Amino acid sequence: MSNVIKSEPFIVNIGPQHPSTHGVFRVKATVDGEKVIDAEMVMGYLHRSMEKLAEERTYTQNIPFTDRTDYLSSMSNNLGYVLAVEKLAGIEVPARGQAIRVIMAELQRLASHCMAVGTFVNDAGAWQTPVMWAFREREKIIDIFEMTSGARLTCNYMRIGGVAFDLRPGFTELVEKVLREFPPFLDEMEGMLVGNEIFIARTRGVGVLSPELATNASLSGPMLRGSGIAWDIRKADPYCGYEQYDFEIPIGYQGDAFDRFIVRLAEMRESLKIVRQALDGLPGGPHSTQVPLALRPPKGEAYARVESSKGELGYYVVSDEGPSPYRFHIRPPSFINLSALKEMTVGGTIADAIVSLGSIDIVIGEVDR
Amino acid sequence: MTRWLSGQEVADWAESLVPGSVARVDPGCCVLKPEALVETMRALRTSPQSDLVYLTNLCGVDWWDHFEVVYHLQSFDLNHIATIKCEAWDHDKPSLPSLVPVFHGAWMQESEAYDLLGIRFDGHPNLQRIFLWEGYPGHPLRKDFVSMPGGLQPGLGEFAGINPRPEPPTKVVG
Numbered sequence: 001m002s003n004v005i006k007s008e009p010f011i012v013n014i015g016p017q018h019p020s021t022h023g024v025f026r027v028k029a030t031v032d033g034e035k036v037i038d039a040e041m042v043m044g045y046l047h048r049s050m051e052k053l054a055e056e057r058t059y060t061q062n063i064p065f066t067d068r069t070d071y072l073s074s075m076s077n078n079l080g081y082v083l084a085v086e087k088l089a090g091i092e093v094p095a096r097g098q099a100i101r102v103i104m105a106e107l108q109r110l111a112s113h114c115m116a117v118g119t120f121v122n123d124a125g126a127w128q129t130p131v132m133w134a135f136r137e138r139e140k141i142i143d144i145f146e147m148t149s150g151a152r153l154t155c156n157y158m159r160i161g162g163v164a165f166d167l168r169p170g171f172t173e174l175v176e177k178v179l180r181e182f183p184p185f186l187d188e189m190e191g192m193l194v195g196n197e198i199f200i201a202r203t204r205g206v207g208v209l210s211p212e213l214a215t216n217a218s219l220s221g222p223m224l225r226g227s228g229i230a231w232d233i234r235k236a237d238p239y240c241g242y243e244q245y246d247f248e249i250p251i252g253y254q255g256d257a258f259d260r261f262i263v264r265l266a267e268m269r270e271s272l273k274i275v276r277q278a279l280d281g282l283p284g285g286p287h288s289t290q291v292p293l294a295l296r297p298p299k300g301e302a303y304a305r306v307e308s309s310k311g312e313l314g315y316y317v318v319s320d321e322g323p324s325p326y327r328f329h330i331r332p333p334s335f336i337n338l339s340a341l342k343e344m345t346v347g348g349t350i351a352d353a354i355v356s357l358g359s360i361d362i363v364i365g366e367v368d369r
Numbered sequence: 370m371t372r373w374l375s376g377q378e379v380a381d382w383a384e385s386l387v388p389g390s391v392a393r394v395d396p397g398c399c400v401l402k403p404e405a406l407v408e409t410m411r412a413l414r415t416s417p418q419s420d421l422v423y424l425t426n427l428c429g430v431d432w433w434d435h436f437e438v439v440y441h442l443q444s445f446d447l448n449h450i451a452t453i454k455c456e457a458w459d460h461d462k463p464s465l466p467s468l469v470p471v472f473h474g475a476w477m478q479e480s481e482a483y484d485l486l487g488i489r490f491d492g493h494p495n496l497q498r499i500f501l502w503e504g505y506p507g508h509p510l511r512k513d514f515v516s517m518p519g520g521l522q523p524g525l526g527e528f529a530g531i532n533p534r535p536e537p538p539t540k541v542v543g
Contacts (some may be wrong), residue, residue: 044500051485052509215445218424218474231445237371301397303426303441303452314426316439329428339477368500 007033012350016045020123020354023364029345029353036353039345041338046368054328059085059160059295062328066315067154069330070366072115075108075145076308078158083239084304084315085160089297095283097162098240102278103175104148104157105240105306106271107141110182112309113264113271114138116361120261121193123358124202130189137178137185144174160295162288175279182272186265194262203258207344207356210255217340220333221311222263223360227255233307244281245274257359264361294323301327310334310361330369334362372449373397379451382419386412398439398452403465406455407492411471413442413451420444421451424468427478429486431512436463436488457488464489467496485510 015026024045030038050069054062066081067074079101086093093101118134142152147168149157157164193199209219214227224231232249234242250266252259297319305314311333318327337360345353379399380391390405401409413419421442430437436457443450457463467490468475479490480499487508490496498505507514 044498044502047500049485049509052514213473215422216473218472218478229445236448237450243370301439305425312425314441316426316428316441318430327428327430329426331426331428335481336474336477339474 009037014350014353014357016042020357021364022119022358022362023367025362025364025367027341027345027353027357029350031350034349036345036348036350039342039353041341043338043364044368046364048369050369051328051330055324055326058293058323059297059325060293062325063158063160064154064156066330067156068365069332069369070112070308070310070313070334070363071153072363073108073112073309074153074155075104075157076112076306076313078156079105079240080304080306080308080313081315081317082158082160083306084302084317085295085297087304088300088302088317088319089160089291089295091161091289091291093162093240094286094289095241096166096285097287097289099278099282100163100167100287101158101240102242102245103275103282104145104155104163106274106278107144107175107178109271109309110178110268110275111138111141113268114141116309117189117261117264120257120355120358120361121199123354124199124257126193126199130192133185133188137182140174140178140181144171144178147171147174159288159291161291162286164288166287172279175275179272179276179279182268186268190265194265200258203261203355203359204256205254206257206348206352207359208254208256209340209344213340213343214255217343218336219311219340220337221307221309222260222267223311223337223340225249226252226260226263228253233305233312237305239304239306242274245277247271247273257355260359296321296323305331308333310363310366311337330366332366332369334360334364334366335369338362338367370448371443374449374451376452379413379419379453382413382416383409386416386419392456398454400454400456403455403457407466407468407471410440410442410453410468414471419451420447424472424474424478425450427468427475427482429482429488429510431486431510433512434458434460436460436486438465438482438488440468462489463487464491466491467493469493484508487511 009032012029015021016024026042028040029036050065066077114134118131121130146152149155209227211227214224230249230251247270250263299321301318303316314331316329317325320326344356376394376399380394383390387409390409392402393400413421423443425443426441438455440453457465482488484498
């Protein structure tokens, strides 16, 4: 008589409403015992058809839509879209406008990575303390955005040709405060987690992606760099004068969830370096150029991309000389980073699937659009 | 700085790797024939000269009489990016070969193009609607999809000058 217990595959629904899915997103995991043997994604719960809506609005009216794709990094999303339109229409941005854009995009990366790191550690089981520490730091950056643009999350700050307003008095002091208080926070996070045996046991070797798979599956951002490919749009295809700033591209070596976490922490330090340099060398002059409100770019198409906190964020805009884009397409990093979810989760346990999903850092507003 | 390849450069590579694969050359892009698409893409990916290993972006565009699928392909080592297009001329039943055998990253993006534009990708392992539900009437990103179920009009047409707002009735004083 055999004493092996037979198990049958059955389906476990993770989501749509589950804290680990970071929004309304569902994974239909087929499990055999504790092992995941298949994972199917179900999405679209937050689909708002932004690409269709954008075809009916003018170029400037579309900027608020881009806030609402990745609502945790609206500045980067604004930036990607206005870069695409500027490329299409051939508009130059003054130096001050570019420097302000860089400061905002990097502050946004800090805020978004705070969220990513905090919730990821939460998913891995370190209940609440790291996420609260991360939120404490994020709050200071959100306050800067509120002071500059009037909104905390959906900033709607970038404009075609520059930014909406010049910096307010007192802005520099607040950014200085962030620059001063952020490194101790990062030291604290690293001290608590990087050498932590439980955290390492939970994340090392989980959701491993080879560099070949990461490239072939079009992953980008910390997902790609965690697998050891030093690819960063800010270095490879500089926009807004990123070539003037001195920073490194942190990479991981094993391509697992832990490496992605480390890459995000290291990227925050690099972002602080960029903000420091941009703030010190902030040029004077106008913050924006005059652009007609009813902009009609010449016939053509443009694809512009930025390195948002999630990865490569691209906007493909086609113009037919009308006041609104003929076609408006977003290349969302969160959505495409999910391509490899099945490869990351199959073979592991349910608990590891949660860690893998958390390490992608998805934002459902951007996945579903 | 990433170099944007001209259509002619990409067309020369494609023509030398797979003869007869190029349908048309535009200044900014190279239009491939659908029947040679997968083979040419695979050759462009593996050839050390082109090294287009990374499918950056894939999206469809409705041009009223035909559909166009735009591929942006990136090389990491040589740091150049190519725009490649492929056209489906049957507007009622557009279909193109799927790139999933070459680029795993095409999976989700092709599902999206199928869902929102209705372009079928032959050879896709699991082509089904990704955002909308099965049975949704029509494909919303098509240009002839002008009214939503229930008679709702998409967009604020009066701002774009497409659908001017009717004049308010003038008040007669007295």
